[in-house]
Amino acid sequence: MSSNKKQLPSYRNRIGYHGGLLGGVGLIASMAIVIADVETRSAIAEAKANDQKASLEQVIPASIHSNDLLADVLLIPDANGKEKKVFLARDDSGKVTAAAYEMVGYGYAGEITLIMGVDHEGKILGVRTLAHSETPGLGDKIEIAKNDWVLSFEGKSLGNPSVEQWGVKKDNGIFDQFTGATITPRSYVKIVKSGLDFFSQHQTEIVESDAPTSTDPTLDEMGNPTTAAPSAPAKTGRNANASDVVPNVMGKLSHDS
Amino acid sequence: MTVDYKAIVKEGLWDNNPILAQQLALCPLLAVTTTATNGLGMGLATMVVLMITSLVISLFRDIITPEVRIPAFILLIASVVTVVDLVMNAVMHDLYKVLGLFIPLIVTNCVILGRAEAFASRHKILPSLVDGFTMGLGFTLVLTVLGAVREIIGSGTLFANASLLLGNAFAFLELQLISDYRGFLIMILPPGGFLVMGFFMAGKRIIDTRVAERKKQEAANQPADIALASSSD
Numbered sequence: 001m002s003s004n005k006k007q008l009p010s011y012r013n014r015i016g017y018h019g020g021l022l023g024g025v026g027l028i029a030s031m032a033i034v035i036a037d038v039e040t041r042s043a044i045a046e047a048k049a050n051d052q053k054a055s056l057e058q059v060i061p062a063s064i065h066s067n068d069l070l071a072d073v074l075l076i077p078d079a080n081g082k083e084k085k086v087f088l089a090r091d092d093s094g095k096v097t098a099a100a101y102e103m104v105g106y107g108y109a110g111e112i113t114l115i116m117g118v119d120h121e122g123k124i125l126g127v128r129t130l131a132h133s134e135t136p137g138l139g140d141k142i143e144i145a146k147n148d149w150v151l152s153f154e155g156k157s158l159g160n161p162s163v164e165q166w167g168v169k170k171d172n173g174i175f176d177q178f179t180g181a182t183i184t185p186r187s188y189v190k191i192v193k194s195g196l197d198f199f200s201q202h203q204t205e206i207v208e209s210d211a212p213t214s215t216d217p218t219l220d221e222m223g224n225p226t227t228a229a230p231s232a233p234a235k236t237g238r239n240a241n242a243s244d245v246v247p248n249v250m251g252k253l254s255h256d257s
Numbered sequence: 258m259t260v261d262y263k264a265i266v267k268e269g270l271w272d273n274n275p276i277l278a279q280q281l282a283l284c285p286l287l288a289v290t291t292t293a294t295n296g297l298g299m300g301l302a303t304m305v306v307l308m309i310t311s312l313v314i315s316l317f318r319d320i321i322t323p324e325v326r327i328p329a330f331i332l333l334i335a336s337v338v339t340v341v342d343l344v345m346n347a348v349m350h351d352l353y354k355v356l357g358l359f360i361p362l363i364v365t366n367c368v369i370l371g372r373a374e375a376f377a378s379r380h381k382i383l384p385s386l387v388d389g390f391t392m393g394l395g396f397t398l399v400l401t402v403l404g405a406v407r408e409i410i411g412s413g414t415l416f417a418n419a420s421l422l423l424g425n426a427f428a429f430l431e432l433q434l435i436s437d438y439r440g441f442l443i444m445i446l447p448p449g450g451f452l453v454m455g456f457f458m459a460g461k462r463i464i465d466t467r468v469a470e471r472k473k474q475e476a477a478n479q480p481a482d483i484a485l486a487s488s489s490d
Contacts, residue, residue, distance in 0.1 A: 012322050017322065018322060018324055018325045021320065021321060021322065021325055021329065022325050022328060022329060022332075025317075025321075025329045025332050025333060026332055028333075028336075029332045029333060029335070029336035030336070032336050032337075032340055033336050033339050033340060033343075036339070036340040036343045036344060037343060039347075040343045040344060040346065040347035040348075043347035043348070044343070044346050044347050044350075047346070047347065047350035050350075051350075051354075135446075136291055136445050136446075137411070137412065137440050137442050137445045138442065180442075
């Protein structure tokens, strides 16, 4: 009878064996994942930092800053109350020349994440798509690799074009839509505009923030290493929100408060 | 018990090809094969996972009881995929950026569970490894050819972005076959994948039928030859 089948020990039929087996497999599986996670964590973090640096360099030209963008970060709560990382670019004297940050919004087929660089007057230096799930061949023209459409944002600001013209041509705006895809560029323009709104709301805060002294060796050499850097976020405070009402008068706001 | 490796290879590449014969893994197939490069990348990643899971499951095959085999296999497969995902992210970050989305999808690839169930849980380690490799290779070949066909018809290029996947040495693979091509969108969208795959499957059927007919004819001729030869003696 049992010549065909291997003789199995009887304990294999007990429920405890099954439970123990599953538990053991789970233990092995989770151990493997923990080891892999610990071993790869620093390498992944480094690779991600490099990615971020590369995308920052695309939207902030190297000529206008001399600091390490990744080290000079200002945290500002956005409209949803989430902390947004704003990367600051400074020239040799430590003055903020530009800022870069990510914006997220909904396109035709899901979230679009983009990074935009804005100079201290609120003019767009560059916009790049970081992640999206738009239709291949139609909506994916928002990638710089597929089409140079995102370059059409360069040099634009909230006043140029006027608020009504911040849209695709179909909506009487100035930006091209794609053949066969209007929703993607329409929402893209909206995301970029909300990014500019974000900047104008926090312009004072961003432009007047002080450089982190620990990461900027040039300040140490100048002899005044402690230029009230720790109090910088507190100083900028919430009075910058006054600009909510008048988002159009860009460039003057930096002196308001 | 000897193992017929030649049969395993033939099974994986043609007779029992994961896509053309078993018709498994259609979800990643349709989603990913918009270009030949994507197909190749997905195929290679799947192949690696398939080999590791075949190895692991073959190793555990005597401990795991039939009653709990499915959850145990799934758990092992999911953890292998996660580890591969992490390691690729750390070691081959550029490649990961291209394939990153698809790698977690490998867990849902029924080819992996199918091979674990049908082969690795019943065979020794080496045959299981070979089976994982050839099944993965068969999968990769179909994905690459399918991606190539869709890419050529859909966007007029071949192996676009291959240098991202394989390094700059392979930049010569990137071809613009039809210049100033407006594209044929349906081939890039999932329906195009179904269309091309349908033709592939039909083609395999035709070839298989022809081969079978020829064999029948040969079998019919052979006894006559032998009879002829023996009678002339």
